[in-house]
Amino acid sequence: MDTASCPRCHQPVNPQAVTCPHCRTQLKAYGHPGIPLHRATGEEYLCDSCIYHADDTCNFPQRPYAKECTLYQNIEAHELELQQQRDNNSFGVTFNNWVKRNQSLFLLLGLLVVCLLIALFSN
Numbered sequence: 001m002d003t004a005s006c007p008r009c010h011q012p013v014n015p016q017a018v019t020c021p022h023c024r025t026q027l028k029a030y031g032h033p034g035i036p037l038h039r040a041t042g043e044e045y046l047c048d049s050c051i052y053h054a055d056d057t058c059n060f061p062q063r064p065y066a067k068e069c070t071l072y073q074n075i076e077a078h079e080l081e082l083q084q085q086r087d088n089n090s091f092g093v094t095f096n097n098w099v100k101r102n103q104s105l106f107l108l109l110g111l112l113v114v115c116l117l118i119a120l121f122s123n
Contacts, residue, residue, distance in 0.1 A: 007039050029070040038072035051075045 003012040006020040006027065013020050016033040029035040040046045046066045051073045052058035060066055087093070099106070 007041075035070055038069050040067045046072050049075055051078050 004015045004017075004027075005011065006013050006023060006025055008025040009020060009023040011020065011022040013022075013027065018028045018031050018033055019026055027037060029037040038046060045064060046069050047053040047058070047064040050058065050069070052060075052071060053064060054075055058071070060069060060071065062069075066072075
């Protein structure tokens with residue numbers, strides 16, 4: 001079973017836990033195990049590193065001083081994800097994927113070429 005740690009007491013907790021069983025800190029928003037509650041560490045605010053604050057699409061009432069947020073998305077993680085998508089869409093990767101998908105076509109074409117060569121040189 002996967003475990004996470006409580007941001008306050010650092011004890012291991014179930015990732016689906018709504019509150020920490022040790023210190024009763026709320027771990028999920030609105031008491032729902034599917035809504036993560038992101039928390040700032042130290043004196044920093046979440047907004048300083050959030051993509052929604054950077055592109056001015058955030059409508060969270062505590063902006064720009066939010067210490068807890070359900071919509072937080074880290075700018076650096078988002079940029080890394082975009083870079084990975086760009087790398088996966090490069091010509092070399094796209095070509096290799098196309099070749100893998102069409103291996104049977106290449107096999108048939110190869111057999112056809114071999115048959116033609118045999119027919120041409122068997123005279």
